[in-house]
Amino acid sequence: MDLEFIDVIVRGPDGRTVKDQRRIKLPATIGRSASSSVHIPDAPADMSRAHVELRLDASGSVVLRDISTHGTVYRGRRLLNGDSATLERKDAFEIRGYTVEVERMAIDPKEADILAAIVDSHGTTLAVYPLGDLCLVCLSIDGNFRFEVVPANVEFSKLFGEYRLNEKRPLFAVVAQEGMSFLFTDEEGIEAGVKRNRVPISEYQAELEPLDLIEIGKVRIELSRPGQQYQVCINPACERLNPYNPHVNCRHCGTKLQEARTRVLRARG
Numbered sequence: 001m002d003l004e005f006i007d008v009i010v011r012g013p014d015g016r017t018v019k020d021q022r023r024i025k026l027p028a029t030i031g032r033s034a035s036s037s038v039h040i041p042d043a044p045a046d047m048s049r050a051h052v053e054l055r056l057d058a059s060g061s062v063v064l065r066d067i068s069t070h071g072t073v074y075r076g077r078r079l080l081n082g083d084s085a086t087l088e089r090k091d092a093f094e095i096r097g098y099t100v101e102v103e104r105m106a107i108d109p110k111e112a113d114i115l116a117a118i119v120d121s122h123g124t125t126l127a128v129y130p131l132g133d134l135c136l137v138c139l140s141i142d143g144n145f146r147f148e149v150v151p152a153n154v155e156f157s158k159l160f161g162e163y164r165l166n167e168k169r170p171l172f173a174v175v176a177q178e179g180m181s182f183l184f185t186d187e188e189g190i191e192a193g194v195k196r197n198r199v200p201i202s203e204y205q206a207e208l209e210p211l212d213l214i215e216i217g218k219v220r221i222e223l224s225r226p227g228q229q230y231q232v233c234i235n236p237a238c239e240r241l242n243p244y245n246p247h248v249n250c251r252h253c254g255t256k257l258q259e260a261r262t263r264v265l266r267a268r269g
């Protein structure tokens, strides 16, 4: 998966850390203005309000672009307005005497507490997200559902609030931390008919387990542990998830699992 988050440390001209900001979602800006993604406090006036921009390119590398009046120094090279440079996984550049250290957020899918597979109505897996450091958010945009991962260290009341400000509509979030998983939603998610194991949810917070099935519209989210084999019940009225064992019956509806499709998920590293 694309890791679209970075950690940023900014050191002042005297070497002291003036900003240590983690899990910043790309694209992001860094500058003097409080509206920059990374706001440098008490910065000199010759630092632009948004001095540089960082974004992912098509190959998944972080690209630094100068959008300032006075330029940026990258590895001894001066970048002027509109110039860009591709950064290494861990890299640094200089803006008006301030050193900015950028590091891609590292996520090892093997360390994920739980995997969330997005499966369409034909049973095709569209995406697999490792949850743990990240949580999965379902957004409703113009009647379609879109899934995004966001850092798990945000406060959920804020998460919903912030996404609202961006005019995105969050319906629910799936969070896994320290061996526990939860589904968070609000009245909108309940109204939209988010289901857990085929049953519409009625509360803002529900504890989840591996092999739970979450649904919104025709989209399924299948939760499993990394490498865990499971079977999807073939009874169309059920289609819930079972631990792999073709010799037993569905734990929910009793249908024989012999012919059931077996899945095992691994997140791409």
Ligand SMILES: [Zn+2]
Pocket (backbone or CB within 6 Å): 233, 234, 235, 238, 239, 240, 250, 251, 252, 253, 254, 255
């Ligand atoms: Zn069943």
